[in-house]
Amino acid sequence: VQLVESGGGLVQPGGSLRLSCTASGFTFSRYAMSWYRQAPGKERELVAGITTTGGSTNYADSVKGRFTISRDNAKNTVHLQMNSLKPEDTAVYYCNARLSYLDYWGQGTQVTVSS
Numbered sequence: 001v002q003l004v005e006s007g008g009g010l011v012q013p014g015g016s017l018r019l020s021c022t023a024s025g026f027t028f029s030r031y032a033m034s035w036y037r038q039a040p041g042k043e044r045e046l047v048a049g050i051t052t053t054g055g056s057t058n059y060a061d062s063v064k065g066r067f068t069i070s071r072d073n074a075k076n077t078v079h080l081q082m083n084s085l086k087p088e089d090t091a092v093y094y095c096n097a098r099l100s101y102l103d104y105w106g107q108g109t110q111v112t113v114s115s
Contacts, residue, residue, distance in 0.1 A: 013085060017082045021078045023097060034098070
């Protein structure tokens with residue numbers, strides 16, 4: 001089982017980034033997918049989630065209207081489009097796959113929002 005995140009980096013406030021997570025080693029389409037983030041000194045928090053078919057999504061209040069989660073089951077990928085980025089969005093972003101008691105995590109990708 002592997003989840004590999006990409007797309008992180010340094011961006012100025014107000015800018016955009018698109019994170020991607022590519023999955024392998026399990027039946028991707030059966031798993032709900034989520035993005036979490038963890039800032040220095042803070043607990044890991046849920047950013048966005050998407051159901052198996054992509055029919056339903058949910059977002060943390062802090063990112064609603066700015067971030068969009070999507071998935072492509074044919075390509076075993078999940079994306080997080082992040083717009084209007086703020087310094088407080090700075091964190092390591094993690095991809096998560098969950099099916100019942102099965103819970104997989106990626107290694108994370110750093111997002112830094114700074115001028």
